[in-house]
Amino acid sequence: MTTVTAVTSTVDPTLVATKKLVKPSPFCADSSSAGGTDPTTGVFSDLNHDQLFTEFNVRAAHQMSLSVEVRMRAEYSVKENRRLKFVAGRQGELLKVRE
CATH class of the missing domain: 1.20.5 (Single alpha-helices involved in coiled-coils or other helix-helix interfaces)
Structure with missing residues (x-):
């Protein structure tokens, strides 16, 4: 018997980060967020x-x-x-x- 579970992710629209450019840093040079958007910045910027x-x-x-x-x-x-x-x-x- 096989059990299948489907998961649907939802996003709270109030917590969605708006685009904010992050200046490149030597600490995150290889990071995917270097020069792009940092997903955690938007969550905490309004607090x-x-x-x-x-x-x-x-x-x-x-x-x-x-x-x-x-x-x-x-x-x-x-x-x-x-x-x-x-x-x-x-x-x-x-x-x-x-x-």
Whole structure:
């Protein structure tokens, strides 16, 4: 059985970057954006300092939250594996005693 998923990308028209020429820089000489448009420039150009700072903080907090969740799940998995190994060993010992 084959499952096919179609994904359609949509763009928020308020976030579309208008063309802005970027001066060539030695730091991005090989970059496709050198001398062309930088796609990230348009996204942040309309934000003032406070909005940009808030957006950064929200995304950073979200990333930290995800990192903590992943760490907690990993710790839970390790603890659960230890518990299951202990239970399996204990049941194995009980079976040996029973025989």
